[in-house]
Amino acid sequence: MARxxxxxxxxxxxxxxxxxxxxxxxxxxxxxxxxLLELAALIGVGVVVPTLVNEW
Incomplete structure (x- = not known):
């Protein structure tokens, strides 16, 4: 099941x-x-976008 x-x-x-x-x-x-742009790219693309996609 965990697999x-x-x-x-x-x-x-x-x-x-x-x-x-x-x-x-x-x-x-x-x-x-x-x-600031580096952080926005990292957090925006790596965290925010997949969260939004998974919630949608």
Missing amino acids: DALLDTETKIIVLFMFLGLTAWYLVQQVTANE
Whole structure:
């Protein structure tokens, strides 16, 4: 039963957006030195977006 939870759709969405959030953070670092934008990319894409997607 615990194994099924690991393959849950919500878990897949969270892992995908964690990867995208880290990628966005890295790309923002390459473009600008603004730490606020870096944090917004990391938290926005990695936490807020998957939460909204899973709640929808």
